[in-house]
Amino acid sequence: MKSKIVLIGFMGSGKSTLGKELSDKLGLFFFDVDAYIEEKYQREIKEIFAKEGEEAFRRMETEALKEILLKEEEVLVSTGGGVVTREENVALLKEKGLVFYLKAGVETILSRLKGDVSRPLLQSEDLEKKIRELMAHREGAYLEAADYVIPTDGTSVPDLVEECFQILKAKRKNLDKNLT
Numbered sequence: 040m041k042s043k044i045v046l047i048g049f050m051g052s053g054k055s056t057l058g059k060e061l062s063d064k065l066g067l068f069f070f071d072v073d074a075y076i077e078e079k080y081q082r083e084i085k086e087i088f089a090k091e092g093e094e095a096f097r098r099m100e101t102e103a104l105k106e107i108l109l110k111e112e113e114v115l116v117s118t119g120g121g122v123v124t125r126e127e128n129v130a131l132l133k134e135k136g137l138v139f140y141l142k143a144g145v146e147t148i149l150s151r152l153k154g155d156v157s158r159p160l161l162q163s164e165d166l167e168k169k170i171r172e173l174m175a176h177r178e179g180a181y182l183e184a185a186d187y188v189i190p191t192d193g194t195s196v197p198d199l200v201e202e203c204f205q206i207l208k209a210k211r212k213n214l215d216k217n218l219t
């Protein structure tokens with residue numbers, strides 16, 4: 040049985056914020072993959088990118104994902120926006136988790152991440168162009184990995200939490216019905 044709930048989506052799509060609130064509501068332990076990596080290696084993500092490069096970070100990310108997704112417990116996992124760039128990660132997410140894609144438009148992401156200095160891939164003169172490029176490159180993979188696509192533009196966090204909660208509740212009900 041898939042026992043993990045996984046949030047995927049572009050940087051700034053609200054995965055961590057929603058993840059914390061939804062895990063509270065569900066009474067599940069919450070893992071943020073980026074925070075897990077920072078804790079494990081005692082370094083900030085931007086430092087890892089600067090000193091060891093993106094490839095090294097991606098290796099750490101895959102390893103962290105495995106460690107988290109291979110746990111026995113039911114947990115809620117928020118991933119980094121680039122997790123779908125490795126097929127191996129997508130396969131693992133699909134195998135172990137019920138995957139929610141938090142879909143945010145370029146305008147929303149741009150307004151949230153203007154001035155952000157913590158995301159190495161977005162340190163660009165032309166932030167909008169960079170977001171559009173990365174998004175175009177990744178959108179297919181997000182959709183491919185997703186069990187549910189949740190549009191987030193213009194919807195409040197409590198409403199998004201409720202939407203995900205209702206999806207999970209309906210799914211659980213169906214499952215119980217099939218088991219009895």
Ligand code: S3P
Pocket residue numbers: 048049050051054073084118119120121122157158159160
């Ligand atoms: C990345 C997203 C970041 C972080 C790293 C790379 C990406 O996580 O993992 O900076 O490639 O999209 P968030 O999506 O939580 O910002």
